[in-house]
Amino acid sequence: MIGTGLVAADRAQAAGSSQSRERQQAAAGSVKALVFDVFGTVVDWRSSVARDVNALAARKGLKVDGAGFADAWRALYAPSMDKVRTGGLPWTTLDDLHRMMLDRILPEFGLSGLSEAETAALNRAWHRLQPWPDAASGLARLKKQFIIAPLSNGNIALMANLAKYAGLPWDCILGAELVRHYKPDREVYQSAADFLRLDAADVMMVAAHLGDLRAARSVGLRTAFVARPLEYGPGRTADLAPDASVDMAAKDFNDLAARLNA
Amino acid sequence: MIGTGLVAADRAQAAGSSQSRERQQAAAGSVKALVFDVFGTVVDWRSSVARDVNALAARKGLKVDGAGFADAWRALYAPSMDKVRTGGLPWTTLDDLHRMMLDRILPEFGLSGLSEAETAALNRAWHRLQPWPDAASGLARLKKQFIIAPLSNGNIALMANLAKYAGLPWDCILGAELVRHYKPDREVYQSAADFLRLDAADVMMVAAHLGDLRAARSVGLRTAFVARPLEYGPGRTADLAPDASVDMAAKDFNDLAARLNA
Numbered sequence: 081m082i083g084t085g086l087v088a089a090d091r092a093q094a095a096g097s098s099q100s101r102e103r104q105q106a107a108a109g110s111v112k113a114l115v116f117d118v119f120g121t122v123v124d125w126r127s128s129v130a131r132d133v134n135a136l137a138a139r140k141g142l143k144v145d146g147a148g149f150a151d152a153w154r155a156l157y158a159p160s161m162d163k164v165r166t167g168g169l170p171w172t173t174l175d176d177l178h179r180m181m182l183d184r185i186l187p188e189f190g191l192s193g194l195s196e197a198e199t200a201a202l203n204r205a206w207h208r209l210q211p212w213p214d215a216a217s218g219l220a221r222l223k224k225q226f227i228i229a230p231l232s233n234g235n236i237a238l239m240a241n242l243a244k245y246a247g248l249p250w251d252c253i254l255g256a257e258l259v260r261h262y263k264p265d266r267e268v269y270q271s272a273a274d275f276l277r278l279d280a281a282d283v284m285m286v287a288a289h290l291g292d293l294r295a296a297r298s299v300g301l302r303t304a305f306v307a308r309p310l311e312y313g314p315g316r317t318a319d320l321a322p323d324a325s326v327d328m329a330a331k332d333f334n335d336l337a338a339r340l341n342a
Numbered sequence: 343m344i345g346t347g348l349v350a351a352d353r354a355q356a357a358g359s360s361q362s363r364e365r366q367q368a369a370a371g372s373v374k375a376l377v378f379d380v381f382g383t384v385v386d387w388r389s390s391v392a393r394d395v396n397a398l399a400a401r402k403g404l405k406v407d408g409a410g411f412a413d414a415w416r417a418l419y420a421p422s423m424d425k426v427r428t429g430g431l432p433w434t435t436l437d438d439l440h441r442m443m444l445d446r447i448l449p450e451f452g453l454s455g456l457s458e459a460e461t462a463a464l465n466r467a468w469h470r471l472q473p474w475p476d477a478a479s480g481l482a483r484l485k486k487q488f489i490i491a492p493l494s495n496g497n498i499a500l501m502a503n504l505a506k507y508a509g510l511p512w513d514c515i516l517g518a519e520l521v522r523h524y525k526p527d528r529e530v531y532q533s534a535a536d537f538l539r540l541d542a543a544d545v546m547m548v549a550a551h552l553g554d555l556r557a558a559r560s561v562g563l564r565t566a567f568v569a570r571p572l573e574y575g576p577g578r579t580a581d582l583a584p585d586a587s588v589d590m591a592a593k594d595f596n597d598l599a600a601r602l603n604a
Binding site for chain 1: 505
């Protein structure tokens with residue numbers, strides 16, 4: 081598993097250095113703010129949710145596949161937001177969407193007997209996610225030179241609690257809730273530049289997901305790719321290397337800081 | 343001037359201890375987040391703006407009363423926001439209101455010859471305000487135990503740049519721009535609880551202005567008063583001591599932290 085990660089990271093780095101040096105320098109030149117995808121890019125949601133599920137199951141004397149539970153929960157993520165994006169649901173925060181998804185999967189894992197308090201506490205597993213090992217130190221370094229903010233689908237309370245838990249030193253919290261749109265709606269990306277009163281080209285979106293970066297690029301943001309090959313556990317095949325939507329590719333957040341001279 | 347400050351602070355502290363001990367303990371009991379007025383409460387806008395105006399005047403070889411300029415600029419603050427609050431102006435950020443006010447007062451101080459770049463830079467004086475001496479250390483202490491956020495009329499970019507300049511370690515930025523209402527509209531105070539997903543009674547508003555605290559209290563927030571007797575220079579008579587709208591009164595942010603056991 082560690083081997084897979086290193087190989088994929090090396091591949092990403094190699095691909096990163098194949099981005100033209102000119103393009104990377106042009107991208108870095110005017111950047112004043114960095115905005116980050118969070119779930120998967122900054123924090124390792126899968127092993128963290130699995131840990132909380134396994135701990136709960138142990139307390140209840142049950143046997144549950146924590147990682148499978150995390151995967152099942154996350155599998156409902158995009159479809160739930162799509163319901164909001166297409167008008168099938170009115171604006172609903174991610175905390176509330178997480179709860180709707182959770183209520184659906186609890187019975188599938190033999191956990192329908194949880195109390196309301198236990199269920200609510202489990203829903204807050206998304207407020208207690210471990211950062212990737214480089215995330216907090218890389219952000220602290222980037223913060224000295226840039227405005228740094230999450231640009232996540234997570235609501236403000238979720239992002240604020242998560243930042244406290246994981247030691248993420250954001251300057252402010254941007255993202256879906258402020259404009260009541262979910263990524264990849266263009267309103268979210270555009271709002272980052274608008275709220276910071278910067279030109280889109282002076283804001284760089286950092287993500288481990290190429291779809292996120294493509295959407296950011298379509299409104300004029302700069303883009304930086306950081307591969308997180310273990311986001312979905314071992315054996316991942318998508319989003320291992322940058323593509324044409326990427327201005328800069330970095331091995332991790334400290335490497336990103338170095339490439340941005342921070 | 344320093345004497346005035348100390349006397350007023352002592353008076354505020356004495357008045358604070360006359361708030362019933364039970365009320366202070368009840369107020370502190372369930373508080374999970376502290377939200378702060380910023381201009382005047384966290385930062386000393388008057389001497390900071392005066393400093394920037396004086397520096398600009400010196401560069402231009404002009405003689406300008408910096409403190410008088412700051413006072414004249416600030417005098418247009420409430421009337422400008424009132425225009426937005428009553429529908430005379432559409433939603434306009436404080437950065438843009440500051441610029442409209444600035445354009446009005448520049449000629450009055452013999453500064454109508456500034457270039458656009460000089461005027462824009464001067465408008466950003468509000469992004470470079472000195473914190474009161476206790477503010478950054480008190481906030482750092484409070485942050486360990488509470489979510490801390492500005493609940494200001496300043497827009498996100500202004501608050502984020504100011505926090506970086508003054509070393510204010512906010513967990514997130516709340517306030518007027520997120521709901522497109524200016525304080526004392528109730529929507530702003532209510533939004534603090536809503537965005538943080540807390541009961542109003544679990545959020546404490548901290549301000550040096552009793553009007554702000556009265557409005558916060560009217561939507562159910564807890565209130566803490568910190569006197570800033572020198573906000574408008576020497577000789578201030580308003581807002582020197584807490585009144586019935588105040589749950590807790592503190593001498594400064596470190597004293598507030600002590601009272602909240604942080």
